[in-house]
């Protein structure tokens with residue numbers, strides 16, 4: 001997403017071929033790619049949008065509804081704007097609202113979601129949105145805080161997938177909608193057409209064609225577009241005019257299909273080009289690790305002969321780790337909570353997913369596909385890492401000569417790693433690499449220290465587990481809960497659609513949160529489940545929710561159980577555990593450049 005859409009300067013394909021032929025040629029050339037067998041279903045390669053960095057391409061044609069990608073992790077970044085100095089945020093252009101990834105209840109303030117893989121690498125082209133976010137699952141991989149030293153050390157938000165919205169030819173670049181505000185909030189995109197501009201331009205094309213018989217009036221139409229509207233668009237800096245097709249051939253395509261299709265040729269690369277210049281990114285599927293307590297792991301999706309580049313990953317650079325990963329203590333004064341910046345209470349979970357080295361302050365966080373699932377195992381290691389080839393997947397060798405301070409000025413990916421199979425790997429085998437001696441030592445020490453405290457939390461269950469376990473039991477009223485309370489880590493929330501005649505049930509998706517509510521009463525009909533009377537407190541206007549200006553209390557009757565759910569209280573989930581394991585992955589000594597060693601002699 002430093003990978004950016006710069007629609008205004010996207011070059012158009014050449015003009016001057018007869019309209020209908022152009023249309024046929026477009027599709028012929030797009031689907032000619034199909035005759036070549038792709039060895040890979042998804043590639044990472046230079047975007048077709050100029051200056052937009054990397055992009056993701058499909059190796060096969062896709063239809064609406066197809067699910068792409070094996071599903072990557074999503075890592076919560078807790079209140080990052082508060083915990084770290086705002087001077088440098090390497091993740092800024094690469095994160096989603098935590099709320100959209102099911103993370104809203106992690107803390108009461110802002111949570112952002114760092115979702116490597118497709119979520120990080122797909123660019124936005126507002127004229128040709130062809131994919132959308134499909135969903136994230138929640139699964140703590142069976143790591144219970146009373147039994148596993150690994151509880152809270154891995155993200156439970158995983159399997160983040162992407163769905164196809166419109167037909168894609170083999171070789172087509174994927175584009176997701178970042179929303180108009182992503183463009184309007186960045187000065188460099190001033191004058192870029194927004195989604196409404198494309199809608200109006202499409203309407204203009206369709207209206208012009210509807211004015212008369214397209215065959216008899218064709219010359220008039222051609223004149224209208226070529227001699228009037230397109231030149232006016234070049235003179236006047238109107239975004240709607242810029243959204244119009246740039247030739248009459250394209251107008252014909254826009255009328256026959258839609259404006260998006262006029263952008264498809266420029267957004268498509270040949271499979272031969274992708275094989276040479278891209279990196280295959282679908283060799284990995286996630287699953288529960290075969291290592292007890294390690295959470296999820298990465299598995300080979302196909303046989304991978306020794307020497308195969310299993311995957312490649314660009315890296316976010318954090319020049320000074322201490323300015324990004326520490327989390328400060330939260331102090332409560334009256335009704336308000338403050339961060340005490342004098343006391344570091346822990347580290348952001350993302351640390352466990354990044355590479356570091358004791359001799360440098362630099363942290364490198366991979367956002368490639370599936371790489372964040374690969375666990376440590378020295379004896380069973382079947383992949384190793386090496387620097388990517390210069391110029392491929394954003395790797396710039398000159399960055400191996402820069403000091404961490406010199407990296408401060410720039411965000412975006414400038415370094416990249418390849419993961420190489422060190423032996424033949426069979427489809428379905430778990431992938432491992434060596435995180436290094438430092439990591440292993442830290443892990444064993446953590447396991448040793450952790451064991452003494454494991455009994456205190458044996459009763460803990462997260463809100464989602466409570467919700468499904470108590471699904472069939474009547475909910476306790478507030479009075480009953482005084483005598484028989486629910487655990488202090490959970491709260492009850494009711495669906496936010498308040499119309500009593502149309503109660504909307506929670507779908508159990510991770511994205512719905514509702515409002516805090518109390519159960520005042522319940523009644524059971526003869527043939528019906530319990531219905532509840534609830535007191536619901538709407539949440540005041542905040543950046544996510546514009547419905548209520550201030551908090552209101554409402555009593556609602558006849559609320560079904562499916563419109564009520566248990567949710568974690570903020571800051572109580574496993575990732576907030578004080579003794580959760582935090583340790584970066586060791587960058588091997590042989591990959592560690594001298595220029596980065598700003599802690600040499602101090603460590």
Ligand SMILES: C[S@@+](CC[C@H](N)C(=O)[O-])C[C@H]1O[C@@H](n2cnc3c(N)ncnc32)[C@H](O)[C@@H]1O
Nearest residue numbers: 153154155294295296352353372373374375376
């Ligand atoms: C890059 S993540 C690997 C993916 C992770 N297992 C997950 O579920 O998201 C690194 C973290 O995985 C866990 N891990 C990796 N290898 C492990 C091992 N051999 N034993 C225990 N935990 C391991 C640790 O919590 C580590 O900090």
